[in-house]
Amino acid sequence: MTTARIASLGQEYPIGKILCIGRNYAEHIKELGNETPEAPVIFMKPATSVIGDGGAIVIPSYSKDCHHEAELAALIGTKGKNIPAERALEHVAGYGVAIDLTLRDVQAELKKKGLPWDIAKGFDTACPLSSFTPAAQVSDPQDLRIHLTVNGQTRQDGSTSLMIHTVRDIICYMSGIFTLEPGDVILTGTPAGVSAIVPGDELVAEIPGVARLRASVK
Structure with a gap:
């Protein structure tokens, strides 16, 4: 079973949504x-898309254009429905870093046809995910740096302060649609700088003071 881990506390949560x-x-x-x-754009990945630190990314044969998207990840620790924004962060158990891998060519074709993005976003290994730092140790999730390198070269370097929808607002909005449960993981979007990866590449995503994640492309 795929789990999300708060390393410093030795806690593990089976990953849900x-x-x-x-x-x-x-x-x-x-x-x-x-x-x-006008409103947040929501999509989902299955738990089977998760790989941990040091894992190998396998780009499906049906794509020739896989992009990296480094993101702040929030791990839900307390169940909630219709959560008010002012209470939203109380439901977060920890924060980590994730790489949302996207088959850009496949996504573009699906969008042209008005079809869901699932096969462009949810394939096996499409969600490299770090362990989590306890939420209490992150004073402000809207004041974090997101940095990603490929083969030692910076590709993404942004700040969560630039989010259109804050973590509080995202949790509030999502909980009006889905009941959030312990083990659910929320990926909060990516800053600019996304680009293609190819076999042999080495990726490092980091949110300083929070989490670091390495992955290689097979």
Whole structure:
């Protein structure tokens, strides 16, 4: 069973829903030529898409354009439905870093046809995920740096302060649709700088003071 781990506390949660926000940073919206949505754009990944630190990314044969998207991940520790924004962070058990892998060519074709993105976002190994730091040790999730390198070269370097929808607002919004349960993971969107990865690449995603994650592309 795939689990999310708060390393310093020795706690493990079976991963439930992986709920993701798309188009949550203005510069990322611009770089992909998308429109700014009025409400958060939500999609999901299965727990089977998760690999841990040091894991291997396998790009499916049906894609020739896989992109990295480094993100702040929030682990839900307390069940909630219709959670008010002012209480939202009380439901977070920990914070980590994730890489939302996207088959950009497959996604583009699906979007043209008005179809769901599942096979572009949910394939096996599509969600490299770090262990989590206790939420109490993160004073402000809207004041964190997100940094990603590929083969030692910086590709993404942004701040959670640039989110269109804050972590509080995301949890509030999502809990109005889905009951959030312990073990659910929320990916909060990616800053600008996404680009393609290929076999042989080495990725390092880091939120300083929170989490670090390494992954290689097979």
